[in-house]
Amino acid sequence: MxxxxxxxxxxxxxxxxxxxxxxxxxxxxxxxxxxxxxxxxxxxxxxxxxxxxxxxxxxxxxxxxxxxxxxxxxxxxxxxxxxxxxxxxxxxxxxxxxxxxxxxxxxxxxxxxxxxxxxxFGGAVNPRDSDLTITDEGDEIVYNGHKSFSTGSKVSDLTVLEGVLSGTEDHIFAIVPSEQDGIVFRDDWDNIGQRLTESGGVSITGVRVPWASAAGYVGKVFRPLTYNTLNVPAIQLVFTNFYLGIAQGALETALAYTRERTRPWPYGGDDKASAAEEWYILDAYGDLQAKLWAVEALTDKAGAAISAVLHAPREDLTPAVRGEIAVLIAAAKQRAIDVGLEVSTKIFELTGARASASQYGFDRFWRNLRTHSLHDPVAYKRREVGAYALLNEVPEPTWYT
Missing domain, CATH: 1.10.540.10 (Acyl-CoA dehydrogenase/oxidase, N-terminal domain)
Known part of the structure; x- marks a missing residue:
């Protein structure tokens, strides 16, 4: 050691x-x-x-x-x-x-x-794709197949693989070196936003892993815990936090531009010496800032809740507690998306026409939020919160819940 x-x-x-x-x-x-x-x-x-x-x-x-x-x-x-x-x-x-x-x-x-x-780390774990096929070859398992998305691909040192063992419904995770002949990153990520995430496809051919490194398997048998299902709410809150960060960055960038460059409107009958005195600009920035503070408070509450169980003994987590945390994260995520998209659009009205010049790159905030927030339909997050509020139901663990 x-x-x-x-x-x-x-x-x-x-x-x-x-x-x-x-x-x-x-x-x-x-x-x-x-x-x-x-x-x-x-x-x-x-x-x-x-x-x-x-x-x-x-x-x-x-x-x-x-x-x-x-x-x-x-x-x-x-x-x-x-x-x-x-x-x-x-x-x-x-x-x-x-x-x-x-x-x-x-x-x-x-x-x-x-x-x-x-x-x-990077990861080739896209559940919407047909899973990688795993074959059992005695002391080793062998991964073969393709994934449409592998975030972190060419900048990763280690890649998390996930697939289904042939002839079973058993999913197996393994961590392997990214640089090897059996892993070929396709270099085909060319989307409008989150452009530097290296999230293109990957081909996996004959990647061998000792059974001893098959995550959680002992004697080729996996013993499940509710804790195992925290991967989805944990990463959904990762999404929420970088959505919120993008929105905060958009607002901060716009505020700085308005202070330095935005000109007051001279034809409204209530002329101001600077844009920072314009009532409609103050009103709108106040609205956006308040909404972001509210999202931050909800996001931090969700972070405290899941952090407590992620760092607790794995055997202690119950399905009910897990479900309530998932609902809280679903609420935070939907708010971060809706408010973030509003902020990243509204800032153009507050900064003025000249701020749309490509040199300022204000469009990147909206492009980044819009691109990744399509990861899974936010309507399902609203439904999860609604089912909890109305029916006292917590969501069953899935690859997206």
Whole structure:
């Protein structure tokens, strides 16, 4: 076992680090979005800052922080660059994948490996695709197939694979090195938003994994816990936090532009010396800020709730508690999407016609939110909250709930 001395950082210090990283990303965010290049430099910044090991064990050089902190760090980074915020948030979820489903021995091995070496995670786990096929070859299992999305692909060091064992309905997760002949990233991510997330397709051919590394399997048998199903609400709250971060970044950017550049309207009969005195601008910014504060409060409440159970003994989680947390996250997610889309559209009315120039890149906030918020229909999140409010029903765990 490798032990690394690492200065202990408080939550406040980690958040300060995230803000420092965000400030660096903000400098050329517009240009990098337009260039749409693989974000090797950006991921190196996340590694060098230590943010990739925030959840890792302190004895291996990790931060030993809670998920509450991880969510807030994700949000801070997304204020400057939604793509990099998404990459970091997904990394945190996949770095926790072993804790979600693996054995104690597997957890210890994975966490030492990624924390000691500051490795970055990607994942080929898209449940809407036909699952990867897994064949049992004695002491090994072999993955073959395709996935349409593999976020983090070419910037990842490790990839989480998921597939179904041939002849069964058993799903098996495994963590494998990203750089190997059997994994070919298609480099076909060319969407209007979240352009730097490396979320293109992947082909998996003959990727071999020892049965001993099949997450949570002992003697080729998996023993399920309710805790295993936290992967979906945990990543849904990752989504919520980088949606909120994108919206906060949009508002902050627009406020700065209005202070510095927006001109008052001279034909309304109530002439003002500056745009910052215009009543309709003050009214609209006040409305948007209040809505974002409300989303932040709900999101933080959800973060505290799921963090408490993610860090508790796995056997303690009940389906009822899990369901109530999922409903809270569904509520936060729908609010983050609706308010975020409103903010990223309304800012053009408040900044003025000249702010639509491509050099300012204000459109990236809407493009980023609109693109990823289509991940799964938000109407189903509203229905989950409605069923809880009206019928006292909690959602059954699925790949999207």
């Amino acid at each position: 490798t032990t690394i001395e690492n200065p202990v950082r408080t939550e406040a210090e980690w958040l300060a680090t995230a803000r420092d990283v965000a400030a660096k990303l903000a400098v050329d965010a517009v240009e990098r979005d337009r260039a749409n290049q693989t974000p090797h430099r950006e991921v190196r910044l996340l590694k060098d800052s230590g943010l990739v090991t925030l959840l890792g064990p302190p004895e291996h050089g990790g931060g030993g922080q809670s998920w509450e902190t991880a969510y807030r760090v994700t949000r801070e980074v997304a204020r400057a660059d939604g793509s990099i915020g998404q990459l970091l948030g997904y990394h945190y979820l996949w770095a926790w994948a072993a804790r979600l489903v693996a054995t104690d021995e597997q957890i210890a091995a994975v966490e030492e490996l990624y924390t000691t070496n500051k490795l970055f």
